[in-house]
Amino acid sequence: MSIQLKDNSLLKTQAYIDGQWVDGDTGATFEVRNPATGEVLANVASVGADETKRAIDAAEKAMASWKALPAKSRSDILERWYNLMLENQDDLAILMTAEQGKPLFESRGEVMYGASFMKWFAEEGKRVYGDVLPSTADRRSIVIKQPVGVVAAITPWNFPNAMITRKVAPALAVGCAIVLKPAAETPLSALALAELGERAGVPAGLFSVLPSANASAVGGEMTSNPTVKKLTFTGSTGVGKLLIKQCADTVKRTSMELGGNAPVIVFDDADLDKAVAGALTSKYRNSGQTCICANRLLVQDGIYDAFVEKFTAAVKEFRIGNGLEESTTHGPVITEKAVADIHAKVAAAVEQGATVETGGQLSELGSHFYEPTVLTNVTADMPLFKEEIFGPVAPVFKFGTEEEAIAMANDTEFGLASYVYTNDLGRVWRVSEGIDYGMVGVNETAISSEIIPFGGVKESGQGREGSKYGLDDYLETKYICIGGL
Numbered sequence: 001m002s003i004q005l006k007d008n009s010l011l012k013t014q015a016y017i018d019g020q021w022v023d024g025d026t027g028a029t030f031e032v033r034n035p036a037t038g039e040v041l042a043n044v045a046s047v048g049a050d051e052t053k054r055a056i057d058a059a060e061k062a063m064a065s066w067k068a069l070p071a072k073s074r075s076d077i078l079e080r081w082y083n084l085m086l087e088n089q090d091d092l093a094i095l096m097t098a099e100q101g102k103p104l105f106e107s108r109g110e111v112m113y114g115a116s117f118m119k120w121f122a123e124e125g126k127r128v129y130g131d132v133l134p135s136t137a138d139r140r141s142i143v144i145k146q147p148v149g150v151v152a153a154i155t156p157w158n159f160p161n162a163m164i165t166r167k168v169a170p171a172l173a174v175g176c177a178i179v180l181k182p183a184a185e186t187p188l189s190a191l192a193l194a195e196l197g198e199r200a201g202v203p204a205g206l207f208s209v210l211p212s213a214n215a216s217a218v219g220g221e222m223t224s225n226p227t228v229k230k231l232t233f234t235g236s237t238g239v240g241k242l243l244i245k246q247c248a249d250t251v252k253r254t255s256m257e258l259g260g261n262a263p264v265i266v267f268d269d270a271d272l273d274k275a276v277a278g279a280l281t282s283k284y285r286n287s288g289q290t291c292i293c294a295n296r297l298l299v300q301d302g303i304y305d306a307f308v309e310k311f312t313a314a315v316k317e318f319r320i321g322n323g324l325e326e327s328t329t330h331g332p333v334i335t336e337k338a339v340a341d342i343h344a345k346v347a348a349a350v351e352q353g354a355t356v357e358t359g360g361q362l363s364e365l366g367s368h369f370y371e372p373t374v375l376t377n378v379t380a381d382m383p384l385f386k387e388e389i390f391g392p393v394a395p396v397f398k399f400g401t402e403e404e405a406i407a408m409a410n411d412t413e414f415g416l417a418s419y420v421y422t423n424d425l426g427r428v429w430r431v432s433e434g435i436d437y438g439m440v441g442v443n444e445t446a447i448s449s450e451i452i453p454f455g456g457v458k459e460s461g462q463g464r465e466g467s468k469y470g471l472d473d474y475l476e477t478k479y480i481c482i483g484g485l
């Protein structure tokens with residue numbers, strides 16, 4: 001590999017099953033490429049259903065003693081894993097930028113964010129409380145919480161580290177075992193995490209990583225195997241719906257973190273500079289490839305022109321390029337197909353009358369880059385109003401009244417993140433309560449952290465990750481009735 005790590009043993013290319021680094025049964029591998037350069041970074045073992053089944057069997061075995069440990073002992077291991085992530089922050093960030101493309105400063109930030117879930121759930125795992133219910137004279141009714149069982153996780157490429165830790169940390173903290181299929185675009189970050197987990201003392205079998213070029217083979221086993229009691233997924237709504245259907249036969253619990261169509265609603269009374277800055281970060285972070293990215297900027301007519309002018313001027317200052325170069329502010333898009341999909345949405349909007357304020361083209365930098373784009377004269381009948389853009393394109397819609405803004409925000413099947421800029425206290429409450437989203441950022445778009453419940457409503461998913469609520473997804477509630485007192 002052309003990039004150097006301080007600790008090259010963090011670059012793993014085999015699967016990690018039952019505490020062993022192994023090739024797939026068939027010896028098959030797949031290429032992992034740097035999206036900025038097209039360079040092949042590694043050939044990674046590709047596993048299928050049989051290896052997945054072995055990982056699940058090992059998880060079941062490992063879980064028996066893990067769940068019997070005091071919560072503090074599990075917590076100690078997660079804490080060590082957290083410390084190892086911090087110590088190896090630079091290497092984890094380089095690996096992430098190399099395989100995913102985001103600028104190094106974003107990768108470093110994601111490693112910290114990812115590690116924060118280890119620390120948070122190391123602590124929260126010690127606070128799994130039961131309940132004693134009002135009872136009659138001859139009986140006592142008690143509620144206890146128990147680990148849900150073996151968990152299967154499937155994660156995307158846009159956050160190759162944090163989307164894993166916010167599933168793995170709560171699962172392990174409460175006594176579950178977990179098998180993971182990372183995205184084929186970004187398996188190296190997942191495998192490096194497994195290496196650090198092993199060093200932290202995670203027992204064999206408790207956390208297996210199953211890289212694969214055949215997602216449906218691994219996913220098919222995960223969703224049909226009766227030993228798996230829960231599936232947690234982050235990815236597209238289409239695949240999420242398919243996995244929910246597949247889980248129906250064995251009635252598995254599911255947590256789904258799916259697509260979004262986030263509005264940033266900017267009212268006339270907003271602080272213009274803050275609204276522009278917040279919208280810029282939300283829209284263009286990770287080159288627009290996050291599920292909580294601003295998808296639609298909804299701006300009130302009185303502030304519209306000033307907003308567009310400032311916003312567009314700032315976008316023109318971006319420095320697109322290879323994320324490994326420190327001067328890069330915005331990296332590539334993950335694949336050529338993703339670039340083509342983004343451009344198709346822009347072209348369709350322009351065809352229907354949209355104005356390109358800046359960008360609107362494939363970049364001269366190469367086939368994985370798209371020019372940061374701002375569009376005006378956009379309308380609700382254009383595909384980029386209804387569909388997730390997942391790229392560096394900002395359509396700026398105009399609205400007149402508060403009611404209109406709420407109706408536009410809700411005119412989507414999605415309901416993950418939303419953002420509102422206003423200085424009117426009554427409006428803060430009316431709009432926050434009136435829009436159907438799992439998360440609302442008021443005068444703030446950087447809303448994610450380990451202490452908040454991240455998740456969506458409608459077709460954006462079910463369940464919450466992070467916070468005290470994030471444990472619930474990995475716990476069963478059991479009622480015990482003691483009679484005959």
Ligand code: ADP
Pocket residue numbers: 154155156157181182183184215216217218219220234235236237239240242
């Ligand atoms: P994206 O479009 O962002 O790549 P996907 O939903 O396709 O989102 O991918 C998210 C994760 O789901 C990845 O790990 C991918 O390999 C996995 N995946 C895709 N299709 C399937 C499937 N049929 N079964 C199981 N996992 C799948």
